[in-house]
Amino acid sequence: MSTNPTESSQPRQRLLEGKIALITGASRGIGAATAQHFAHEGATVVLAARDEQALEAVAKSITATGGQALVVPTDVGDPASVENLIKQTIAAYGRLDVAFNNAAGGGNRPTPLADISVGDFDSAIQINLRGIFLAMKYEISAMLANGGGAIVNMSSTAGVQGVPGIAGYVASKHGVIGLTKTAALDYAQKNIRINVVAPGPVLTDRLKALPEQAREPILRAVPMRRIGLPEEIAATVAWLCSDQASYITGATVPIDGGRLVGYA
Secondary structure (H helix, E strand, O other): OOOOHHHOOOOOOOOOOOOOEEEEOOOOHHHHHHHHHHOOOOOOOEEEOOHHHHHHHEEEEEOOOOOOOEEEOOOOOOHHHHHHHHHHHHHHHOOOOOEOOOOOOOOOOOOOOOOOHHHHHHHHHHHHHHHHHHHHHHHHHHHHHHOEEEEEEEEEHHHOOOOOOOHHHHHHHHHHHHHHHHHHHHHHHHHHEEEEEEEEOOOHHHOOOOOOOHHHHHHHHHOOOOOOOHHHHHHHHHHHHHHHHHOOOOOEEEOOOOOOOOOO
C-alpha cells in the first residue's frame, strides 16, 4: 500500500470520462439510475423516453451535481422517433460513443399463453425487441461514423429461462439476447462492442409498491435473499461500456443474486 500522500490523493480516473452516452427508458428506475451513474463517471448523457416531464427531472438531478444532460422525448417503437433521437444527439455533440438500450414495456398480466391477446403479445415484442433493434440500427450507424463504440442491451433472467404466464415478455427478452449476439458478431471487427445484461428482481417502482409480505416469495427465489438495486445494474452497465471491458462482446451478464445458478 502506498504511503506517498501525493499518489494517494490522485483522483480516480472516471470510467466514461468525455464519452457521449445515450440511455433509452431513462425516465425512471434502472434507466434513471444508469443515467446518473454515467454522468458521475464522466459521460455527457442523452436521456430518451416518452415521459418528457420525468426526463427533465432526471436531467435536473444530473446538472445539479455538475453533469451534462440532453432530454430527447422518444418512442422506441417508432422508427422516425428513434432516428430523430440519434440525429439530435449528433447535432448536439457530434458523435455517439456509448448506448444503453433499456426501454421496456408492453405485455400483459400473468396469463396462460392461449388466453393472451394478440395485441398484448405484439406490444411486448414491439417495445422490448423491435425497440432495441431500431435503437441499435441507428446507434451503430452513428458509431461507425465515429470509429466505434459500446452498446449494452437490457434483457432479464426471463431472457434465459422460462417464466409461466408472460409469454410475450419472455419471448421478447430471449430475442434481445439473440439479437445482441448477432449484432456483436456483425460489428466485432468494426470496433463496436455489444453486450446484454440479464437482471433478476430489482427494486424499481413496481416492487417498491408491493407490501413486505408480497416480496417474501421473490426474496426466497434469490440465493442472496435480497432484491437488487438499480444502482447495481447501473454500475455493471457502466463497466461494460468502459474501456475496462474492451475484450468483452456478445456476452450475457446476469445480475441476479445467483438466481440463474439454482436454488439455495
